[in-house]
Amino acid sequence: MQTSSLSARDLDVIWHPYTQMQTAPAPIGIVRGEGALLFDENNNSYIDATSSWWVNIHGHAHPHIAQQLAAQALQLEHCIFAGYTHPPAVHLAERLLPLLPANQRRVFYSDNGSTAIEVALKMAIQYWDNKGTPKHKILAFHNAYHGDTFGAMSVSGRSVFTRVFDDRLFDVQFIEVPTAENISQIINNIIALQPEDIAAFVFEPLLQGSGGMVMYDAAAFEQLLQFCAAKNILLIADEVMTGFGRTGKNFAMEYLQTPPDIVCLSKGLTGGTMALGVTTSTAAIYEAFLSTDKLKTLFHGHSFTANPLACTAALASLDLFTDPACAANRERIHEKHAAFLKELFTYTVIKNPRLLGTILAFEIVTANADGYTNALADELHRFFRAKRVMLRPLGNTLYILPPYCITNEQLEEVYNSIRELVATLS
Ligand SMILES: *Cc1c(COP(=O)(O)O)cnc(C)c1O
Numbered sequence: 001m002q003t004s005s006l007s008a009r010d011l012d013v014i015w016h017p018y019t020q021m022q023t024a025p026a027p028i029g030i031v032r033g034e035g036a037l038l039f040d041e042n043n044n045s046y047i048d049a050t051s052s053w054w055v056n057i058h059g060h061a062h063p064h065i066a067q068q069l070a071a072q073a074l075q076l077e078h079c080i081f082a083g084y085t086h087p088p089a090v091h092l093a094e095r096l097l098p099l100l101p102a103n104q105r106r107v108f109y110s111d112n113g114s115t116a117i118e119v120a121l122k123m124a125i126q127y128w129d130n131k132g133t134p135k136h137k138i139l140a141f142h143n144a145y146h147g148d149t150f151g152a153m154s155v156s157g158r159s160v161f162t163r164v165f166d167d168r169l170f171d172v173q174f175i176e177v178p179t180a181e182n183i184s185q186i187i188n189n190i191i192a193l194q195p196e197d198i199a200a201f202v203f204e205p206l207l208q209g210s211g212g213m214v215m216y217d218a219a220a221f222e223q224l225l226q227f228c229a230a231k232n233i234l235l236i237a238d239e240v241m242t243g244f245g246r247t248g249k250n251f252a253m254e255y256l257q258t259p260p261d262i263v264c265l266s267k268g269l270t271g272g273t274m275a276l277g278v279t280t281s282t283a284a285i286y287e288a289f290l291s292t293d294k295l296k297t298l299f300h301g302h303s304f305t306a307n308p309l310a311c312t313a314a315l316a317s318l319d320l321f322t323d324p325a326c327a328a329n330r331e332r333i334h335e336k337h338a339a340f341l342k343e344l345f346t347y348t349v350i351k352n353p354r355l356l357g358t359i360l361a362f363e364i365v366t367a368n369a370d371g372y373t374n375a376l377a378d379e380l381h382r383f384f385r386a387k388r389v390m391l392r393p394l395g396n397t398l399y400i401l402p403p404y405c406i407t408n409e410q411l412e413e414v415y416n417s418i419r420e421l422v423a424t425l426s
Contacts, residue, residue: 005029006041025382033060036406038390046388049414050401054209054241056272058320059405065273068316072309081109081305088311095318096278099250101259104280108298109306113240113266114147116277117202120262121151122300123281124200124234130288130296135199139190139233142174145210146202146238155202157211160373173198177208178220187227195231200262202236205252206356209241212371212397213361215354218255225258234285235260240277244268244321245330245404248357261285271317272403276310329404333358336408337400340415349425361399364425371395380421387417 006029015021028046032039036059038046048056058065072088079086093107110119121138128135140146143157153162154169162169173193175186190198206221208214228235237260242252246268253260262285265278289298304310320326337360344353344362353362366376374395384391391398391414400414 006031023378025385028385035059036403036410044388046390047406047410047414048390048403049406050390050392050399051403052272052390053267054246054401055267055270056403057244057268058271058317058326059403060272062271062273062316062320064320065271065313065316068312069273069309072312076308078304078307078309082301086306086308086311088308088315089306092311092314092318095315096265097280099322100263100280101251101253103259103261103282104263105283106281106286108279108281108300109311110277110279110300111302111304112147112275112277113238113264114149114152114277115302116240116264116266116279117146117152117155117236117238118149119277119279119298119300120202120236120238120264121155121200123262123279123285123298124236126296126298127234127285127288128199130291135197137193137198138170138172139193139198139201139228140172140174141177141203141208143177143208143211143214144202144204145208146204147240177214177216178224179217180220183220183223186224190227190231195228195233198228198231198233200234200236201228202238204238204240205242206247206255207242207252207359210394212394213354213359213399215356215361222256222258225256229258234262236262236264238264240264240266244317245326246357246359246401248330248334268321269317270310270313271320273313273317274307274310276307276314326404330358332408333402333404333406333411336411347422347426349422358404359399359401361397364393364396364398364421366396368396370397383421383424384417387420389414389417391417 007026010027029041030038031041036048038048038060076086096107097104108119110116138155140155146152146156153165155172156162158166175189176182178186206216206218225235237253239251243265249255261282263280269278270276289296334357337355341353341355341360344350349365351363351365363370364376366374368374372395376396377393380393380398
């Protein structure tokens with residue numbers, strides 16, 4: 001029998017993501033989850049106020065998802081996805097497409113959000129190549145985050161995340177996030193880039209997540225999308241974090257008129273249970289790959305493409321997501337957040353409080369510059385850990401992004417922990 005704690009054993013063998021292993025506090029060993037709570041090895045509970053890196057939407061160890069998964073594991077756990085298919089993959093595509101913008105017709109499976117972006121970029125670049133009009137430029141937002149693989153890093157804003165690799169990333173044309181004031185300037189900048197040579201524009205619609213929960217203007221963004229669509233620039237909507245109800249609507253693109261050509265999904269797709277990525281495309285994009293010429297094939301795939309267990313978790317999550325109770329919960333959280341938002345405006349140690357759907361975000365005022373490397377982050381993380389509330393700041397940006405099943409009492413506890421923080425800072 002092991003006698004030392006999980007966290008002590010971890011320190012001997014594990015290398016954690018985004019973690020400075022020399023200075024980080026020992027990780028908390030989590031052994032069980034239920035609803036919005038996670039339990040450590042001493043049975044202390046923690047409120048998962050950021051949905052375990054934004055993936056969990058229905059709560060932890062949800063019985064419906066767990067039961068469906070167990071049944072599928074006894075039926076078919078995995079099978080090669082070239083030349084073969086299986087019920088969960090087909091059924092999931094059939095159920096997913098009607099939820100997406102009406103022009104989306106094909107589902108390509110991969111493993112996570114980053115791979116969904118890689119696939120989208122390859123689809124867009126090869127689309128133009130297959131049509132005999134190769135295009136050389138890609139457009140993206142400054143401060144964007146699209147993942148950690150090299151292609152996804154390339155279309156992400158240059159930052160501390162990419163710094164060491166910057167000279168190995170492919171060239172991307174970065175534009176500012178649009179506002180009513182800068183939109184004409186942005187469009188002029190794109191015109192100067194020769195839009196006929198731009199293959200695609202990749203964006204996180206209305207909310208830049210890892211970039212600091214930056215919420216931006218739908219009207220100006222709509223103008224930008226319309227301009228790009230008119231110039232035949234393929235629109236890649238990265239809904240990896242905004243998808244599945246986070247922003248209030250099922251998908252953030254529902255706030256906009258111009259439909260995307262390609263949509264990327266992951267995070268909430270399986271309810272946060274399994275790793276799965278999806279890239280969907282229009283019929284026009286799909287058809288550009290149809291040919292007797294094998295060179296026009298989309299040469300991309302992963303060993304676990306369309307893993308039946310992951311697809312089953314996604315189907316079970318969709319059962320819960322499409323139940324009206326889920327939308328009602330999201331509305332309830334939004335209203336609770338809206339009331340707390342008003343209170344946040346009264347605190348002088350807080351700036352720029354903002355709300356979109358179930359996401360409430362704000363900055364803590366500090367002497368240092370805002371941003372991911374703000375020294376306050378570690379301190380804040382420790383503060384909330386001690387309160388048994390899982391809030392992991394992005395620099396000095398704090399945000400609440402809970403599973404939709406979080407109770408009003410649990411939300412109140414999260415708000416209280418923030419009130420306590422404000423009191424210590426004031
Ligand atoms: C998290 C995220 C990704 C990357 O997804 P992973 O599954 O972590 O690779 C891509 N885009 C956005 C908008 C994300 O928030």
